[in-house]
Amino acid sequence: MNLKELYLKRQSTREFSDRTVTDEVLESVCRLATLAPSAINAQPWRLYAVAGQKAKQFTPLVQTNGANGWADGTNAYIVIESLPPHALTRGERRVSNEEFIPNDVGILTAYITLAAEDAGLGSCIIGLRDESGIAEFLGLPEGTKFPLVVALGYPAEGYPVREKRRRDFDKVYKLIK
Numbered sequence: 524m525n526l527k528e529l530y531l532k533r534q535s536t537r538e539f540s541d542r543t544v545t546d547e548v549l550e551s552v553c554r555l556a557t558l559a560p561s562a563i564n565a566q567p568w569r570l571y572a573v574a575g576q577k578a579k580q581f582t583p584l585v586q587t588n589g590a591n592g593w594a595d596g597t598n599a600y601i602v603i604e605s606l607p608p609h610a611l612t613r614g615e616r617r618v619s620n621e622e623f624i625p626n627d628v629g630i631l632t633a634y635i636t637l638a639a640e641d642a643g644l645g646s647c648i649i650g651l652r653d654e655s656g657i658a659e660f661l662g663l664p665e666g667t668k669f670p671l672v673v674a675l676g677y678p679a680e681g682y683p684v685r686e687k688r689r690r691d692f693d694k695v696y697k698l699i700k
């Protein structure tokens with residue numbers, strides 16, 4: 524699939540088949556995603572691929588307050604940890620990535636979803652999550668930041684590619700020259 528086709532086909536998939544997402548596929552998606560650009564190339568993230576029975580145990584952490592009931596069928600998750608700010612000195616200047624970390628995580632996440640699509644996987648970005656519970660699940664200190672989780676799996680048989688619902692392009696785009 525070329526990139527244009529990937530953009531058109533990627534959608535939030537909320538129904539998965541039982542087909543296992545292999546360790547190799549998970550690693551390959553994550554390897555590609557970590558080619559994402561980031562401010563001062565700080566790459567302020569770590570990725571945890573949660574698969575098999577562990578994925579089933581993880582699911583309640585994205586279902587707080589009754590949200591994301593569909594996630595019961597998720598085959599694997601990629602959990603994104605965002606790392607603390609990083610600074611470096613360029614000549615006289617001190618440059619920090621602090622204000623850009625959310626941007627970097629967003630770009631990384633987009634890369635994950637497109638790499639997943641290219642591997643034939645469906646994905647759904649999940650913002651509603653129990654960060655403390657995720658830290659405990661992964662054996663990391665309370666307060667560790669997990670801004671986003673991506674649910675993955677092969678789409679259920681017959682899962683439709685929906686028409687995109689987006690704001691009118693002429694309301695979000697203006698050419699200035």
Ligand SMILES: Cc1cc2nc3c(=O)[nH]c(=O)nc-3n(C[C@H](O)[C@H](O)[C@H](O)COP(=O)(O)O)c2cc1C
Binds near residue numbers: 536649
């Ligand atoms: C930052 C972010 C958080 C999201 N959180 C959730 C979520 O918790 N549960 C869910 O089902 N979808 C979630 N989504 C998916 C959006 O609802 C979806 O991307 C949007 O409606 C556009 O639909 P599409 O992805 O099918 O094109 C999230 C998307 C983003 C970018």
